[in-house]
Amino acid sequence: MSGGGRGSLRSASMIGMTAAPRRWVARLGTAAALLITVVALLIAPAGPASAHAVLVSSSPAASAVVPSGPSEVVLTFSESVRKVPDKIRIIAPDGSRADRGDPSFSGVTVTIPVDPAGGRGTYLVTFRVISADSHPVSGAFTYSVGAPSPPPVDTGEDTRADPVVGTAVKVAKGLGYAGLVLLVGSVLVLGALWPRRLDRRGPTRLAWAGLGLVAFATIADLLLQVPYTAGGGIFEVTGAGLSSVLGSTFGAAHLVRLGLLAAAAFLIRPLLAGTVGRSDAIILTVLGAAALLTWPLSGHGAASPAPAVSVAVDAVHLGSMAVWLGGLLMLAGFLLRRADERELGAILPIWSRWAALAVSALLLAGTVQALIEVATPGALVNTTYGRLLLAKIGLFALVIGVAAYSRQLVRRRVAAQRPAPVRRAVWVELAVTAVVLGLSATLVQTTPARTASADVAGPQAGFFTTTLSSNLLNLQVELDPAERGNNSMHLYAYTKDNRPQPVVEWRATIALPSAGIEPIDVPLLPLTDNHATGEINLPASGDWELRVTARTTDIDQATVTATVPIR
Structure with a gap:
């Protein structure tokens, strides 16, 4: 027994000596990845925050008839916009280009020089610009000099987005959300709820798959943003276009996300193996919270009327969703099938409290988010964004009902003895929440109701x-x-x-x-x-x-x- 004890001590000592260098390697790798992230933040240019901009006015006004040709056409948008090369054109009645020189951009205003000696008749103005959060905005309208005539046709390069690119962007964002769910759920359950006797290989594979999906979706977002903003096909990714995307707020947020993922990867490995220390767990939590902020910083949140509030509530909304849905996935896929009654009796009450907290945060953050993005009750039914939000709320209410049923089973201590009803309820929650996730991926690509209701690219509102x-x-x-x-x-x-x-x-x-x-x-x-x-x-x-x-x-x-x- 004495020799066995000394052998055990030697083994433990060797394990400790081996684990210590591993922790130092993990921390050094984390520091290097964070350094890259900081560099990306420093070299990224500062830019104004914005959302899906819409044209709120123009001079001359849409459909107006003016007595003489203007020397410039002025477009005023709801948010700051950036230039897409050769995507703003004015076509004269005879089909020739009437614009002269490059348009000038100043915040929400775009000024286009025009030949005032052009012919009489109807002119066509077509535009494609980029909101400060890198969402493309395109449209067209006409005005007439002297009197209306048959409108000309723009025979130049099409300014419309390729529908394949638009679909690919939504798929990439959906994959990013799915990866976040897998990663957060696996890390959370393995780090805090996983019984020691159970094999960790399945959840570990899910965690790495989630990390890989988030990284893949982030890179795909960056590459797809080039044709998405310029209006080209899915493979039309140019060096100049990519440089423009990387230099935008959108690009900076995605580069920072990649850096944070690289930093987190060094700490996730020991956590998945069950050997992570307390300080490393805290660092990993901070990295995860920082990574969550990169989603709203490259989307609607940073462009709202209250950007600080919107970014915070969007991050809380996304993090709560990942905790809830990821935890449900781990519960249904592993714990309810592998854990025994004693283990489930300890795990399920804790998870039930976590789920209740996550759902409460979801409801609060979602309510604040909706109030900011929708702005008026009428926009809920009069805009695509509002209708999608209503559909999401309806599905979320259904999920809440199923979750309440599961919580009752846990409170009555039925779940640990007969996990089959809980497993079925959890799978229903997962199925409906997956649909909610798809709606979320569509919502972030949809013009917010507060700006969609201001769109006057056609005949101007109030005129x-x-x-x-x-x-x-x-x-x-x-x-x-x-x-x-x-x-x-x-x-x-x-x-x-x-x-x-x-x-x-x-x-x-x-x-x-x-x-x-x-x-x-x-x-x-x-x-x-x-x-x-x-x-x-x-x-x-x-x-x-x-x-x-x-x-x-x-x-x-x-x-x-x-x-x-x-x-």
Whole structure:
């Protein structure tokens, strides 16, 4: 017995001597990976945070008719935008390029130089820009000089995103989430709940698979971002495009994530083997929390009206999801099948408390996130983002119901004796939550409801314009803001061949018969021979009937009518 004891002591001593160098190697590797991460942070350029930007106004306005050609077209977006080379074009009525030189970018404003001596007729403006969080934004609108004509066609390179690329981006993000779930669940359960007598190989393989999936998805995100922002095919990854992506906030966040994953890899190995020390476990927790922040920093969170709050709640939301879903996977795949009744009696109450905490954090973070991103109740049903969020909430409520059933089984101590009902409930939770995970991957690629509701790339919100024709002239009518209350009216007269038509006398009335409002005279002030303006107060919403008479000579005049929707 004495010799056996000395042998055991020698073995333990050798194990300790072997384990100590391993810990130092792990820490050195972690330090090196963190150094790379810090370098990536230092060389990454600072940039403004933004979300899916939308066009909120333009000058000239969308669908407007102006008397003479402008020297520049100004686009104003809801968020700061960056340039995509040769993706902003203005096409003249004859199909030629009307823009001159590169557009200038200043925060939310893009200014495009235009040849003011271009022909009369309708011009087409097409654009593709990148929000500061690297989401591409594209669109088009028209304006007319003199009078409208058939709109030209942009025969240049297509600015639309390849649908294959868009799908690949969503798949990559979904794989990243799946990998995070596998990694967090395996590490958490092996580090805190795994019985010593059970074999660790299965969960260990899952943990490494999760780490590999997150790393693969991160690299795929970086590569796919090149054609995603430029509008090319899935294999159109150029050096210049990749350099632009790596130099953006999006690229910096992904590089930092890769560095943190490399640092964590050195500490995960001893944890999976059950030999990690307390200090290393704390370092690993800090690395994991920092890595979670890279998802919202490269997405909607950093661009919200309250970026600090959004980034924090998004990270909490993502981490809680990974803990809950990863733990469920380990529970269903391993513990409920392998652990005995005594072990389950100790494990399940602890897991039940963890799950309750994770679900509470999910609900709180999700509520704050929804309030920031949706902004108004109407946006929940009027935008794609809102409808996807409602679907996610419905599925989440179903999962909560199943989880409550499982928790009741644990409280009644039925689960340890008969784990089959709990196992079935857990698999239902996993199946529904997997769908929720897919919706989350789609949501992060969808324009937030708060900005989608502001999109005015078509005819501008709060602005009415139309062209009315008679046998004598064409009349361009503009009403701003086309809402109840004070409005400004502009009238432009043109000949049938789109030349300014001098008007001797203007008269206009506007009425709302559905509300019993008789015609109201609109006082008009001539500004030029063919342009008059006036101010009018419209007391109610509805479809108003506008009647304009333009007298061109002592005996010639034309009267036109239009229905003007007032909100």
